[in-house]
Amino acid sequence: MVRLPYLTALTTLLSYGILFVFGQLRDLFRKLLDSSKSNNLQGYAPICLGLEDFYTRRLYLRIQDCFGRPISSAPDAWFDVVERYSNDNNKTLQRTEKTSKCLNLGSYNYLGFAAADEYCTPRVIETLKEYSVSTCSVRVDGGTTKLHNELEELVARFVGKPAAILFGMGYVTNSAIIPALVSKGSLIISDSLNHNSIVNGARGSGATVRVFQHNSPSHLEDLLREQIAHGQPRTHRPWKKIVVIIEGIYSMEGELCNLPEIIAVCKKYKVYTYLDEAHSIGAVGKTGKGVCELLGVDPTDVDIMMGTFTKSFGSCGGYIAASKEIIQHLKRTCPAHLYATSMSPPAVQQVISALQVILGEDGTNRGAKKLAQIRENSNFFRSELQKMGFEVLGDNDSPVMPIMLYNPAKIPAFSRECLNQNVAVVTVAFPATPLLLARARICISAAHTREDLIKGLEVISKVGDLVGIKYFPVEPLKPQKVRELKKLE
């Protein structure tokens, strides 16, 4: 939970107010200067009207160099960040040839499969030579290879479900599956902090969408009772089906979802559950099987489990694991299966090899070591940050930890200062987070060694002092108190 001090809230609002006023003034001057020049749009409406891109032009462009930093090596624990410069006050950025080696605390590389791996890469290259880069065909036409079927079986076995289906992109998985399962006359209840792909999928399906308070089973229960009792809006017919969509780890909060209670509520009211494990599959749980394993929930209780291969497996694509009937139905109707180019075979092989390492089927215990490493790293880093006085969100065991910044000026200060000291962090502001709650998000990887983490902590602590984000300092025992305690002994 975010504990926002009043003074901070006030100063943040004031900062945004000043930025807004300045932005409006500059817009006014721009309009005055432009009205003298001729307008060359000639009857076409402009692409962005009025205040639609105000945030982009006046606030985002000022700190544009903190986002979209190009890299020129694999996104491993240490990587090369390309330096950029700007000649026109950050409106455009030019690349240079220089790079600087930085500690990577921003990429989703939970198990360290991002760079070339000793087991995976030779197999991937072999697959590339055998099956070539792409099949140029959709899955149902001529794009299904032996590898795709093998991976589907492996994923189903790993997650604990009877069958699975693959897609080439995680975003498309959500946007194209949800319309295939629910349509008009059904109800979707989704968590208030769900990812954009789920929101798009829910909107594209035509079903009614309701939102419940983040991670609150009691509010979910109240909402379910009200909705089932009242039925569809206006006609009051009973709902055809109700689906509750939740995520395993919420990427902006680092929190685990309250899975056991939510599943209990859903079973009581006979609603279907859809669990999006994009960030948690492979990263949490004793053997990497995700939040179900971590929180002790049987996978058969969740109707549909979705995940992506981008984060923990170092590849691309997504999957859905469910019962055989649901997967059969999806194979017949899901547009992403019928119209989209099938997943590239080398990427499929990368996931197969990564899964074999995690399951220990490659003959070594690297998988178990990686899983233990990431858990240890996450807990160490989080406890150290909290000891230093930062406000860190998220639960124990979650490899995602946001550090609260709040003030808009602290975002570029933190980001640029850390980069100067060769630590690359990710800062997130509006619109991905609420306006007042800007944060820096750290993603820990199993490829980080203890020395890397200690270096990262040192730099963050120094920069945190400079920028002033240690909101909850833990007071060290004053020397006077220590003497008093000694006297008592």
Add this chain to the structure above:
Amino acid sequence: MASAMVNITASVLDWVSLAFDAPTKAVVFGVPIDGHLVVEVLLVVVILFQLTRKSYKPPKKPLTEKEIDELCDEWVPEPLTPQITEDMTDDAPILESAAGPHAIVNGKEVLNFASANYLGLIGNEKITDSCVGALEKYGVGSCGPRGFYGTIDVHLDCEQKIAKFLGTPDSILYSYGISTIFSVIPAFCKKGDIIVADEGVHWAVQNGLYLSRSTVAYFKHNDMKSLENKLEEVTRRSKHPEKIRRYIVVESIYQNSGQIAPLDEILRLKEKYRFRIILDESHSFGVLGNSGRGLAEQCGVPIEKIDIITAGMGNALATDGGFCTGSVRVVDHQRLSSAGYVFSASLPPYLASAAIAAVDHLEENPSILANLRANIATLFNELSDVPGLVVASHLLSPIVFLKLKKSTGSDKADMHLLESIAKRVLEEDSVLIVTTKRSSLDKCPLPIGLRLFVSASHSESDLLKAATSLKRVAALVLS
């Protein structure tokens, strides 16, 4: 009886008129109190009395907890998916080698007409080498969205390369073919905007149109007269045409029918009615035009006149992903407002380097386009006399589309016939061709048919074999 009534009525009337015409009996505060004043005061008092009464509303009884419990117990949801019947089994052919013109499917070698490998780049040595280099340097995935250290230098190089190849200022890469168009459309079109789209566009475009929440009007497939009428209609109906953004959405080669959009006509109409064009060139990039630059080069139109061009790279370029190109304003706008770009991990770097190598190869060897065109012409000619089927695609389209001369009347029966033709052609003659698959979410009204994807690396004997096989099986099945 009647006279008694008359008497009573007369006396009442007399009494009333007496009361009304009674001489002033009193003067209160300078106001003479006439008889009618009393009646009026009484009327006002009665009205006020009624107004102060509470109106009758049926009492609101919210549902009690027990009633809600009962309703929740009674409610029975539909099953999540409908029952699977016998004929709905999944039997996609399983590839055991690269998807080149000769592939190994289900254990035996077949002639592959199911891959959109138009330039024959699958298995190309140079592309494979550049991919191996990329894999060793960058690994497989990019582990992050473009805004958070997922931008790798090969992405930027690929964007520059495509922009230079097409002659536009800039371009933007997407990580998946179909997500390109359904992220671009909602980024530019919002509620209240007007879109005129062809009715035969594929599902990804339809999804993008739906997500944009704009007003969409469809015109008849590839019919310019219908387009003109629709443009006229929407322009007349809208009140402030300068403030509303208006778009025409078409594909260059329609994947549902193989027709080619007449770009010069569309440009003329666009300039007349002040609309912007969104053109999806997934199947024409690298195919049409003297050097493969797409429909604009084919029709001799300068590329600046087309506002937004999108394409998937999973066809001619034999990799995956997509790109969008246009003016600087168009591309910059997408970097922050396009959902599929901002909220999704970026394209794996080896696919981007494959795209760069593919474009290089196309620039160095423009003769493969001539091969492709010759192959399409040969197949088109050979298939013009298949019994029971007619070629419905354009003669320059690399997707050769065959539909039934006489439909049986029901879509399901048509599908059954076409599938049995495809199955027999595969089993008896080892030629892999495919039928159009339609999802239940697809609203396209065009007829289904058989599709053959022609590649530049098909030899003439391959094409002849496919044609003879198709003629033989069609004669058997459709007679």
